[in-house]
Structures are given as C-alpha cells and as structure tokens.
Amino acid sequence: MNSDQQWGEYRGVRFEHACDGGGDSRSGIIHFPDDPRRHVVADGGGARWEEAARALIDRYFHDIDIEPDDDSEA
Numbered sequence: 283m284n285s286d287q288q289w290g291e292y293r294g295v296r297f298e299h300a301c302d303g304g305g306d307s308r309s310g311i312i313h314f315p316d317d318p319r320r321h322v323v324a325d326g327g328g329a330r331w332e333e334a335a336r337a338l339i340d341r342y343f344h345d346i347d348i349e350p351d352d353d354s355e356a
Contacts, residue, residue, distance in 0.1 A: 288328055295339050299331045310335070314342055 289298040299310025302322060308331040309322045321338065323331045 288332075290332065292332075292336050292339050293343060295342070297332075297335050297339075299328065299335070306330075312338060314339075 287298060287300040289296065291297070295315070296313040297310060298313075299308050299321075301307070302309035306325045306327040307323070308326075308328060309320065310331060312319050312321055312335050319338075321331070321335055323334055326333075
C-alpha cells in the first residue's frame, strides 16, 4: 500500500487516491455503485483530486435524479 494513499467517502460513495508519479499528480478510484471509475488530476494534490471527485459524485446523483422512472410516461 502506498503510504501517500488517502481514502474517504462523499454522499455514500467511497473513493481512494494516491500520488501518481511526480509532482502533484493524483490518481484514484471512485467506487460508484454500478461502475467504479478511475479519476486522474494532473496537479493540485489531494485537495484538488477530492474536489473533482466530489463534483463527479454530485453529477452522478444529478444524472440519476433527472432520469425518468421505468414506468413513467416520459
């Protein structure tokens, strides 16, 4: 395990990330319920990675909220 590895959770979705080579580049996985997704941020370190991950998680739930139900007439 990378000693720089960080993990957390936002809106019930787990994530983990670590340094990705050099500088402030970070790479990690967002564990969406239906499709875990790798996410990379070129600079900004862990804080920027988590900010971007939270935005992707918010977008995931927004997209679910606007999808019509299977039994709707939409």
